[in-house]
Amino acid sequence: MRFSMRRVAAVMSPLALVMLFMMSGCKKGETARDYAENLTAILISPEAAVVPIGETMQMVATGIYEDRSTADLTAFVEWDTSNAAVASVSNGLDAEGLLEAVQLGTADIGATLGGVDSAISSIEVTDADILGLTVEPGAVSLASGETVQLT
Secondary structure, eight states: OOOOHHHHHHHSOHHHHHHHHHHTTOOTTOOHHHHHTTEEEEEEESSEEEEETTOEEEOEEEEEETTSOEEEOTTTSEEEESOTTTEEEOOSTTOTTEEEEOSSEEEEEEEEETTEEBOOEEEEEESOOOOOOOOSSSOOOOOTTOOOOOO
16 A cells, blocks of 8 residues: 555654654655666675675675766665575665575575666575685785785
């Protein structure tokens, strides 16, 4: 059933309306509809990940617009998983995009806004614990504007 804010406003006090607005997580001018306009693509990061059972990881959705600008859409997209038994992803207030590794297996995570589907993020849930991470090269000195590939 659809309802309009005009109808809601007719039965709610001004204080209740302010509280509803604040609890929705939206700021003035920030609605999913605003972010969907001129949206051409949604990228998900990380693109792929290995997550230990019981751990959580924050997924991020970045929108790309016709003018090539970008915006963080994490709180505005509808998150989805191909296998909620393996990895669930939240659409809840203040937990949008929070992935939980539930059991061994793989799941694809995606997001949608305004009819635009994201690229897919492949998640593998493992029972192994990550003990360390090494980045090469270990030390880098760069001049302004220079780049280096880390592995």
